[in-house]
Amino acid sequence: MQAVANDKPSAAIDYTQYPDAHGRFGDYGGSYVAETLMAPLAELTENYLRLRRDPAFIAELDHDLKHYVGRPSPIYHAQRLSKKVGGAQILLKREDLNHTGAHKINNTVGQALIARHMGKTRIIAETGAGQHGVASATVAARLGLECVVYMGATDIERQKINVYRMKLLGAQVVPVTSGSKTLKDALNEALRDWVTNVADTFYIIGTVAGPHPYPLMVRDFNAVVGREARAQMLAEYGKLPDALVACVGGGSNAIGLFHAFLNDANVAIIGAEAAGLGLATGHHAASLAAGRPGVLHGNRTYVLCDDHGQITETHSVSAGLDYPGVGPEHAFLKDSGRASYVGVTDDEALAAFHELALTEGILAALESSHAVAQGIKLAREMGKDKLILVNLSGRGDKDVHTIAAREGLSL
């Protein structure tokens, strides 16, 4: 017993213990919102903490994940891609195969069930790429709830197909024209709606940011990705992967994959942020790689802001990564050294998009293409017997127009 205890570093962090009762992940997280929202957040926290231990709720959620979302999603060995890269084996966790085409549905199914348990009749959501908006409109339609989605005017322009999908699903899409007209402004507007309509409205935040309990709740609902993947790796490969890679905007697909592996010290964890035109150009969305601790959208985390504390406009080819903050748990994982966060440029992501399409017949979302690009980079540095698990968080159909436009084509 003594020997075993000595093998473990005494300062090892048990990552499953976070956040604390106030929603803090070390120095990050918390509830930095106006007074009016403190009561609805407390009500939500109380309901969620009860439901997450309620066997009937868990059974209901599991049933929906299996029969509506289509879980479990497979792990696919990208053999042609791996061979071409010539290094470690690249495995893809296929969240793109979920209903609605991305990991976002894992969270919205869960939050919609909570909304129904709380008797709320109206769903609001913010969206960047439109994946979370579609996933929210989807669950609202299924439960017969009114749905309003806030979306930056710039994002509406570059994600027209998803805007139309939301409308087909019965949601109202409200263009947001303030600020930079992207995801952060959509989040501001959704918060303004919520503060105005707290009595009947449930706000489904799409990422692991926002005030407590959202970073916890959205993490929990996406953690099914990592739980499944961990069991699949042991069953199908007889071992855990050597490294995990996921793209990080707000960070929900990444924390979803990472969480079940956080206490597996031998599994390297890498988040790929949007480096846009390059970190040195200032035109990027890499809050962890190039930002600093601050307070935005209800939590303390890494943010991109100027020396006056003003949040700066971000740039990424992928609307879903175009966010100047990041979930507080990622900020905590960065500081603790458990995960590392690196930038992947627009060009690198696009190259990876094409590489995956041509070698494996998979169109990845531009967001997920950042993770694929990082997976390829990493594979080159590792031996052929090593396994890299990349979260393929969404499919790329929504991005076909954006890619065509960059290549000078009009469809």
Added chain:
Amino acid sequence: MNRLDARFAQLQAARRKALIPFVTAGDPSPDAMVPLLHALVEAGADLIELGVPFSDPMADGPVIQHANERALARGIGLTQIFNWIGEFRQTDAQTPIVLMGYLNPVEIYGYARFAHDAVAAGVDGVLLVDCPLEEAQTAQALDAAGLRRIFLSAPTTSAARLAALCEAARGFLYHVAFAGITGANRLSLGAVRERVAAIKARTPIPVAVGFGVRDAASAAAIAQFADAVVIGSALVETLAGAHTPDAACMAAREFLAPIRAALDAGARAHAA
């Protein structure tokens, strides 16, 4: 004695209600700022709330959002704001100034540095919209420097939280009249009256009411039971059209004069 506490003591002795105009620092123009602060006082302001512009004002409606955007487009930041307040203080040592804003600009400026520079400039209180009681330790340096932390209460605030807020409140407690954003028009007097009575049953601290107060009539109605009335969006909207400092000062005087008169008439009627 902190200017805020002194001012409320004077007002209570005189049985007057406080008029608290809100303006966004740097709007309608940087040149107008110091003359505008003096004009607000001449027109009857007892305290001034000065908004620190922020890129993501989550609790604000379109009027104050746009004022923030205009100010930021001119590069207005805390250093500039402290300079204006210092200049204002050269000829007005009495009127309390409360800075109202969001946490991130203060966080990046540094809490201790902010507290020092704010006190040096002549700031008396600070209202950080996105820093509720639970996170108040974040900005402890402000309390230590003698700045009054102004907390909000809202219609959604539970009885237990209200008790804690009354306990923690310094300077005054700012009651948000309705669940919503600044500038909306959802004022329900009965509910506000009830809530202010609940606060007053718990604490002797002055209660200010804001959100949805647009004119003399709504201000006078609120002042029947509250100690202070905050007027923001309606004033900011009025000032937005003023293209010179003189025009801004004149617009501010014209806007505030009837409100001041209504508050004073109400107080006289109450006394009689």
